[in-house]
Amino acid sequence: MSRKASDHDYNLRSMTNLMGDRWKKVSDDGERSLIKAASSSSSISSQAAAASSSSSSSARAARKQFQQDVTPAFVYVLAAFSALGGFLFGYDTGVVSGAMLLLKREMRLSALWQELLVSSAVAAAALSAQAGGFLNGLFGRRVCILLASFLFSAGGVVLSAAPNRETLLVGRLVVGLGLGIGSMTVPVYIAETSPTQLRGQLVTVNTLFITAGQLVASIIDGAFSYLQHNGWRYMLGLSVVPAVLQFLGFLFLPESPRWLIQKGLTQKARRVLSQIRGNQNIDEEYDSIKNSIEEEEKDCGGEGPVIWRMLTYPPARRALIVGCGLQMFQQLSGINTVMYYSATILQMSGIRDDKLAIWLVAVTAFTNFLFTLLGVWLVERVGRRRLTLGSIVGTSLSLCLLAVGFLLSAQHSPPVTLHPSGTSNATCTTYLSCEPCMLDPGCGFCYRENSTAVFASSCEPINGASTDRAAWGRCSNTTVMRDHTYWAYNFCPTSYYWIVLLGLVLYLACFAPGMGPMPWTVNSEIYPLWARSTGNACSAGVNWTFNILVSLTFLHLAQYLTYYGAFFLYSSLAMLGFIFIYGCLPETKGRRLEEVESLFEGNLCSCGASDSDEGRQVEYIRVKGSNYHLSDNDGSDVE
């Protein structure tokens, strides 16, 4: 049955070939098919038209079945081994917060050192993602993934054996170098090896693995938090396992056929294509990649470094703006502050036990994972554009809800009723309610509580060694004291916590299926081959840069604008992101990577205007080696 379907393709092809060198392709519900010529053509073409139209639906069904039947398991193996890179991304960025709780005690880390250890990896990733573009072009995707998994393994070993904070810093930098290279290479490799109809799903699986990494990290953090001595060594060192697995796997996995063709290694490319397409005919795909590379060589803006050629060649420049813009708005929507802040949000809801809060962070990470899974399911059904648009609107609205929750909590902040005198930190004792006390990083709120109200409350300076107790007085022992006395650092007791909690859950449900994975997925698809490594390097660099910018500024922002101000700001930035995406992001679903460039031939922000045309058929006519596309009613003959 599959053979038949393939024969059918070739019958259509030969019929259209009879009409001269002209052939057309129709983008049809995610599939491409060779079709009949325009009705103004000769009788041969009308026969072809009749044959084609009468059998087109059965051919489509047959081809769909054919594609499903023969997608070889090898493609899934490739995607899974590559996505281990995503897992390491999530694990290494997620695990550090739990490790830091133990490390800061054991190694007596100052706030500056804690900050350094957390941010150094992200900063190194921002830089190495750029270098990754160059390395990808030169050595290929496979070597870059091998390099990234080697760096992850080496970094993990250094971290788990580190005798002092300086070695820890080296380990984090090495892991960061792996993060940058891995994060930009893996989506490209998956996109280049996947069949068109599965590409969106398989690249999105990489982001699913990121969230799985974050989930596993939070569970490991929870489990090893009981091991006060050396628990952090296990937390940081366990990443070596998936890293080594990926390294070993990639010793045997092939290079991307697109990169091989670009480098002129055509025999090898054909071998890899046959390997990853099973018994499907690879000629059309091979020809299409080869032709587009030849055309790109003519078109792509002449000499000079790739980034310069991208900036001076309008379609590549537009793709770059869209790709970097998506990554920027992903981070400006505040995902990492929401994830980071979820422990505090949960504490606001009355869960004061630190250990329990750590476990509930795992619940947050699980929610993020679960809804990313929904994204994997949706991406090929609703398409990238609609998924991203729906997601960012929901993200913005739930950020608003979070902000409203914080606003109500601030407006009903419990007053300070006790003002102990004769203390070293005078500032803390001057605050009149919990809100300003909480926003001052040097102070915490000590209070008693019965079933209806907060009473006997005071604002006290934090202990120099740890923020989980006061420097002196009733709250200087542990977080939860006798006689219902509590210590709140970074939060205030409030009865509006449920709004914040609801906002948090809605936020993850909206962000995770679209804004989480789509920036990575879309970036892996929108650049022409000659610009793909550099484009992904730049956009991944933008992602990491804004990641660090947003996380580093969050606490200051909260101090100046208060929490609700900060979340209202993120909500407005997400709205801005919506306008950008609405205007500029075209739909790439169902298109071959070689076709996507044509989507950026028009003005940058004209996508919104063509929304109503999404279902319209676009015809591609190949004329003497060049690609043109005509509108439906443009029946002109081009020879």
Ligand SMILES: O[C@H]1[C@H](O)[C@@H](O)[C@H](O)[C@@H](O)[C@H]1O
């Ligand atoms: O796409 C991912 C994902 O959404 C993660 O949860 C987030 O931590 C990353 O920063 C982001 O790039």
